[in-house]
Amino acid sequence: xxxxxxxxxxxxxxxxxxxxxxxxxxxxxxxxxxxxxxxxxxxxxxxxxxxxxxxxxxxxxxxxxxxxxxxxxxxxxxxxxxxxxxxxxxxxxxxxxxxxxxxxxxxxxxxxxxxxxxxxxxxxxxxxxxxxxxxxxxxxxxxxxxxxxxxxxxxxxxxxxxxxxxxxxxxxxxxxxxxxxxxxxxxxxxxxxxxxxxxxxxxxxxxxxxxxxxxxxxxxxxxxxxxxxxxxxxxxxxxxxxxxxxxxxxxxxxxxxxxxxxxxxxxxxxxxxxxxxxxxxxxxxxxxxxxxxxx
Amino acid sequence: xxxxxxxxxxxxxxxxxxxxxxxxxxxxxxxxxxxxxxxxxxxxxxxxxxxxxxxxxxxxxxxxxxxxxxxxxxxxxxxxxxxxxxxxxxxxxxxxxxxxxxxxxxxxxxxxxxxxxxxxxxxxxxxxxxxxxxxxxxxxxxxxxxxxxxxxxxxxxxxxxxxxxxxxxxxxxxxxxxxxxxxxxxxxxxxxxxxxxxxxxxxxxxxxxxxxxxxxxxxxxxxxxxxxxxxxxxxxxxxxxxxxxxxxxxxxxxxxxxxxxxxxxxxxxxxxxxxxxxxxxxxxxxxxxxxxxxx
Numbered sequence: 001x002x003x004x005x006x007x008x009x010x011x012x013x014x015x016x017x018x019x020x021x022x023x024x025x026x027x028x029x030x031x032x033x034x035x036x037x038x039x040x041x042x043x044x045x046x047x048x049x050x051x052x053x054x055x056x057x058x059x060x061x062x063x064x065x066x067x068x069x070x071x072x073x074x075x076x077x078x079x080x081x082x083x084x085x086x087x088x089x090x091x092x093x094x095x096x097x098x099x100x101x102x103x104x105x106x107x108x109x110x111x112x113x114x115x116x117x118x119x120x121x122x123x124x125x126x127x128x129x130x131x132x133x134x135x136x137x138x139x140x141x142x143x144x145x146x147x148x149x150x151x152x153x154x155x156x157x158x159x160x161x162x163x164x165x166x167x168x169x170x171x172x173x174x175x176x177x178x179x180x181x182x183x184x185x186x187x188x189x190x191x192x193x194x195x196x197x198x199x200x201x202x203x204x205x206x207x208x209x210x211x212x213x214x215x216x217x218x219x220x221x222x223x224x225x226x227x228x229x230x231x232x233x234x235x236x237x238x239x240x241x242x243x244x245x246x247x248x249x250x251x252x253x254x255x256x257x258x259x260x261x262x263x264x265x266x267x268x269x270x271x272x273x274x275x276x277x278x279x280x281x282x283x284x285x286x287x288x289x290x291x292x293x294x295x
Numbered sequence: 296x297x298x299x300x301x302x303x304x305x306x307x308x309x310x311x312x313x314x315x316x317x318x319x320x321x322x323x324x325x326x327x328x329x330x331x332x333x334x335x336x337x338x339x340x341x342x343x344x345x346x347x348x349x350x351x352x353x354x355x356x357x358x359x360x361x362x363x364x365x366x367x368x369x370x371x372x373x374x375x376x377x378x379x380x381x382x383x384x385x386x387x388x389x390x391x392x393x394x395x396x397x398x399x400x401x402x403x404x405x406x407x408x409x410x411x412x413x414x415x416x417x418x419x420x421x422x423x424x425x426x427x428x429x430x431x432x433x434x435x436x437x438x439x440x441x442x443x444x445x446x447x448x449x450x451x452x453x454x455x456x457x458x459x460x461x462x463x464x465x466x467x468x469x470x471x472x473x474x475x476x477x478x479x480x481x482x483x484x485x486x487x488x489x490x491x492x493x494x495x496x497x498x499x500x501x502x503x504x505x506x507x508x509x510x511x512x513x514x515x516x517x518x519x520x521x522x523x524x525x526x527x528x529x530x531x532x533x534x535x536x537x538x539x540x541x542x543x544x545x546x547x548x549x550x551x552x553x554x555x556x557x558x559x560x561x562x563x564x565x566x567x568x569x570x571x572x573x574x575x576x577x578x579x580x581x582x583x584x585x586x587x588x589x590x
Contacts, residue, residue, distance in 0.1 A: 088502045089457050116569070134427050134574035162384050162482040171566045186505075187457040187483050187578050191563065194570040207383045207509040210481075214502040268486065271466045274411070275489040279429035283482050 023264045026257060027288055034257040035249040036144070037292065038203070040238035042066070044073060045246065046205075047232040048083075053183075054204035054246050055165055058145050060122050061158050062115040062199045065167050068108050069178035069199060070236055075106040077179070078234035086212040087220025089186030093168060095179055097228055105179060114173040115197045117157035123147060125254045126156070129262060131279050135159075135190040139282040141253035145201060146282050148193055158198035161188045161283035163206055167197040185210040188283035203289045204248055247292040261288065318559045321552060322583055329552040330544040331439075332587065333498070335533035337361070339368060340541065341389075341500075342527040343378075348478075349499035349541050350460055353440050355417050356453050357410040357494045360462050363403050364473035364494060365531055370401040372474070373529035381507040382515025384481030388463060390474055392523055400474060409468040410492045412452035418442060420549040421451070424557060426574050430454075430485040434577040436548035440496060441577050443488055453493035456483045456578035458501055462492040480505040483578035498584045499543055542587040556583065 042057040057066050072078060078094075081103070085093040096102050123142040126149070133139045136148030139159070146159045158164065161184065168180030176197060183202055202209065212229060215222040222228050237245055251258050262285045267276040339350040352361050367373060373389075376398070380388040391397050418437040421444070428434045431443030434454065441454045453459065456479065463475030471492060478497055497504065507524060510517040517523050532540050546553050557580045562571040 086506075088505055132427055132429050134576055135572050173569060187481075189579065190576065191560070191572050191579060193572070195568060210383055211381075211506050211508050213506050265486070273490060274468060277430050277486050277488070281429055281485065284484065284486060 022268075022270055023261050023288075026260050026264055027251075027290075030251070030257045034252055034255045035290075036252050037247070037249050038237065040240075040245065041236065042200075043237035044069075044200075044234055045237060045240060046078070046234045048208055048229060049232065050208045052205055052246060053202055053208050054248060055200050056144065056203045056250070057200040058143060058158060058198075060124070060143050061118050061145070061147075061156070062167075062197050065112050065115055065176070065178055065197045066199050068112045069167075069181075071108045072105065072178055073234045073236050074239065075108065076233065077103065077105060077108065078231055081231045083209075083212065083222075083229035083231065084215075085182075085219065085221050086185070086209075086214050088214045090184070090189065090220065091166075091182040092185050092209040092212055093180060093182040094229075094231060095168065095181070097225065105177070108177065108179075110177055111172075111174055112167075112177050112197075114169065114176065116173075116194045117150075117153075117155040120149060120151070120154040120156050123149065123156040127254050127259065129280075129282060129285065131266070131281065133282055135193055136282075141258070141287070144250050144253050144287060146285070146287075148190075148282075157194050158200075159188070159282055160184055160190050160192045160198065161201070162186075163202040164188075164198050165200045165202065166192065167199060169196060183209050185212075188281075190283070203250060204246060248289055249292050251288040253287060258287070261285070317563075317565055318556050318583075321555050321559055322546075322585075325546070325552045329547055329550045330585075331547050332542070332544050333532065335535075335540065336531065337495075338532035339364075339495075339529055340532060340535060341373070341529045343503055343524060344527065345503045347500055347541060348497055348503050349543060350495050351439065351498045351545070352495040353438060353453055353493075355419070355438055356413050356440070356442075356451070357462075357492050360407050360410055360471070360473055360492045361494050363407045364462075364476075366403045367400065367473055368529045368531050369534065370403065371528065372398065372400060372403065373526055376526045378504075378507065378517075378524035378526065379510075380477075380514065380516045381480070381504075381509050383509045385479070385484065385515065386461075386477040387480050387504040387507055388475065388477035389524075389526060390463065390476070392520065400472070403472065403474075405472055406467075406469055407462075407472050407492075409464065409471065411468075411489045412445075412448075412450040415444060415446070415449040415451050418444065418451040422549050422554065424575075424577060424580065426561070426576065428577055430488055431577075436553070436582070439545050439548050439582060441580070441582075443485075443577075452489055453495075454483070454577055455479055455485050455487045455493065456496070457481075458497040459483075459493050460495045460497065461487065462494060464491060478504050480507075483576075485578070498545060499541060543584055544587050546583040548582060553582070556580070 167176040169176030464471030
């Protein structure tokens with residue numbers, strides 16, 4: 001049926017479309033300098049039975065929480081834990097399923113200062129997106145991450161877009177530590193912005209989290225231990241042998257090429273499109289990621 | 296781990312929280328008049344091997360497409376077709392997987408006029424949401440559905456929120472018919488608004504679509520026929536024996552109670568919440584649905 005193709009053409013980031021301004025063509029015409037490789041010291045591999053989820057960390061925005069998460073990963077804290085929750089249109093969450101005999105957190109901290117927003121001076125490479133947003137006075141991208149920004153309060157924060165990774169916490173602002181993490185798997189819950197620490201985003205393998213069966217207990221918790229998804233390991237990429245690494249690159253959000261990508265999302269001009277919104281929500285402007293060509 | 300509970304408390308629509316204004320408490324305190332039963336003549340049951348997906352149709356907004364879809368359902372067109380596509384952070388889509396020997400559409404039309412927007416006069420029961428929106432001059436709810444609205448053009452349209460059901464089409468505005476339908480399973484793709492006909496939304500069983508494995512061919516198409524998900528049947532609820540119906544009710548979006556729900560989403564005041572956004576995106580304001588109490 002041709003309509004399958006037609007619908008997809010209009011929205012798939014990497015599908016070529018009829019006009020010069022399409023995202024697919026922009027990506028195709030991009031130059032090597034428009035891309036950056038992931039930093040192995042700020043990339044996590046979460047190994048699930050179904051494959052690898054690659055997470056890019058954003059040390060500019062949550063340095064203390066990220067330091068603790070890296071320590072937990074280095075000491076193999078996450079190995080053998082599980083995804084315990086999958087709530088439809090919201091998050092998948094993982095941590096220690098054994099509440100009675102919790103695993104030792106080794107030399108990591110049990111509580112880390114909440115880093116819900118950082119001084120605006122931290123958002124180097126910030127490129128403002130001109131679109132209005134209900135959750136932030138300004139939005140844009142910094143270091144490859146979607147961010148909100150308040151020039152009056154002089155703060156910037158990572159936005160809860162699809163794929164964002166956050167630090168579960170209790171009611172206390174400083175009660176999280178990275179032992180419980182979640183990934184956004186539904187409509188971007190921007191109401192969580194400035195309420196919880198975001199540490200990065202999934203750049204590869206998102207379907208391994210988003211297509212998990214939903215838990216049927218309240219809040220999407222899995223009812224039975226056997227429904228939980230075991231975590232084989234979480235490793236910093238720099239601690240994985242070179243040959244076993246995922247070689248990914250992300251489009252530089254400070255590049256003119258990415259500005260063109262955003263504009264192509266703002267006003268779509270394929271043959272399929274009949275109405276150009278002249279707007280794109282922060283979380284509807286995808287940040288292209290691709291596998292590096294063989295080196 | 297308490298943080299699981301704490302994170303969920305802040306966001307789960309039906310979880311009781313500490314303050315009087317929480318959505319959970321509003322729902323609990325609601326009156327029978329705040330709810331309406333689904334109209335069996337405008338409700339579809341899609342029966343999958345995994346269970347039933349319940350779709351509420353919105354005849355005020357796409358009468359011609361809905362008439363054709365009802366005809367297709369009455370003549371059992373969809374029975375034996377399949378979900379052929381599951382694209383991460385976008386849509387699940389179904390239709391006839393056999394392109395070479397397509398199934399007869401019986402007395403239904405092969406092409407139906409695109410109903411991307413309707414005259415504003417059609418949006419009776421419209422209640423405007425005061426929040427700003429990048430995709431529409433005004434947003435709100437009408438007849439239980441999230442809508443965008445343009446007072447200058449005097450038009451209203453169903454918004455592509457999570458769970459929205461749309462009519463796949465080819466490049467032509469009038470090239471859809473309802474033989475190909477999709478459900479939004481990712482971050483609300485509002486850029487599709489006014490570009491395609493939306494006919495309703497999933498009100499129950501969304502996880503059966505959203506947690507499907509993602510297709511690995513371009514645009515999330517399933518590569519092999521055996522990966523496709525067979526559709527056992529699609530029926531109008533009124534054509535299903537009373538004893539086999541799903542008895543659901545939806546909160547009336549024109550009620551003061553729903554206005555309170557939206558406000559509770561706009562400014563969250565549980566013990567967990569540290570920052571109230573004073574804003575809620577159209578697609579982040581859930582419309583409560585529940586099973587009717589035994590009658």
